[in-house]
Amino acid sequence: MTVGILRTGAYVPPRAVDNTTIAEWAGTTPEWIRDRTGIDTRRYADDREATSDLAFQAAVDLLGPREGWPRINSVIVATSTGDQAQPATAAALQDKLGLTGIPAFDLNSVCVGYLFAFEVAAGLIARGRDDGVALVVGADIYSRIMNRADRKTVSLFGDGAGATLVGQVPTGYGLLASRLVTDGELRSLVEVPGDTGLFRMDGRAVRDYVRTTLPKLVFEVLDESGFTLADMDRIILHQANTRLLETLIRELGMDPDRVPLTAPRYGNTGAASIPITLHSAHRERPLRRGERILLAGVGGGMSAGAAVLTWY
Incomplete structure (x- = not known):
């Protein structure tokens, strides 16, 4: 048995923050930002949005109508900007999705966290005894931890969430x-x-x-x-x-x-x-x-x- 990605989904907040805005915060120019980073814009979450809200939107984009959902056996959220110190953001996501009685936990390897979470999900599925799937989400809200005076970092980061279903696939895939x-x-x-x-x-x-x-x-x-x-x-x-x-x-x-x-x-x-x-x-x-x-x-x-x- 092998494990693969079955489906994808994503969500980015609607609020766009352009280089002109970042330049005003950081005391630089839009041209400097564009030349040094190659980034034109980034998305920022609304003040009322939590990381679990972004993760939820990405999961819904992935899963579609409720009646079509597969049997989800675990929820893993890769994040370094969780809703709060505890409990896990995955617990909040699990509740928002109405999934009970399955493991839900966070994993923090910062920007590469999704790959670590994917590997953990693959291991859980490989040890399982049925054809259930794992919901693996990468979600972060970096806009709230940025030093807006530091042009080298505030110019880089935005907010968003990406979701995948991870499950069994035929041998060779x-x-x-x-x-x-x-x-x-x-x-x-x-x-x-x-x-x-x-x-x-x-x-x-x-x-x-x-x-x-x-x-x-x-x-x-x-x-x-x-x-x-x-x-x-x-x-x-x-x-x-x-x-x-x-x-x-x-x-x-x-x-x-x-x-x-x-x-x-x-x-x-x-x-x-x-x-x-x-x-x-x-x-x-x-x-x-x-x-x-x-x-x-x-x-x-x-x-x-x-x-x-x-x-x-």
Whole structure:
């Protein structure tokens, strides 16, 4: 038995925040933001919206009418900006969806959290005894932890949620290989210190980590899967910022047409980034059975992950 992604959904708040607004906050210019990040706009949640609300909207987009829902055996939310310190945001999502008596829990590996959650879901399903599925959601509201005076970070982040159903697929499809890694000694590179509650990042050091760690993981999973980068039909990367993605595409020799980008219009949506981009790619050009997909990204911790799967 193999495990794969069965369905996708996403939600971004309607409020668009453009570079002119960010420039006013941070004392810079829209041109500086566009040149340095490649981001044109990002979405911010309403003051009344919680992370679980964004996750709920993405789940509803994925699940459709209630009468068509599959049997969901677990709810996993990847987030570093949960509704509150406790309980888990997944518990709030479970309640909003009317799902009872199943495990619901959060996972925090910052921007790469979705890949960690996907791996956990695959393990739960592989150990199961029925054909139920896992609801795996990446959701973050970064707008509330931004230092608006820091042009290097406030220009990057937006809010959103991406959802997937993870379940059994026929042999030959689904997850073929994956790698996850955390280098905790570098955890201070991306953090929200308790004394300020505001996001901070050593951008140059993070960029260096991405450019060394991510290629290593990517080629490890490709080797394990028996494929090459040229064999990948879609390459879904964490949307850290457009300029960094352009560097990775160039340095790894990726075909830009196979690497969809959502960063220019949504910014970096944290753990939601990979599932939002997968869903967007599917909406723009539906995934076909047998397509080979590479998922990869880096997040705080410092953590990184990569996975190769065949779409069913």
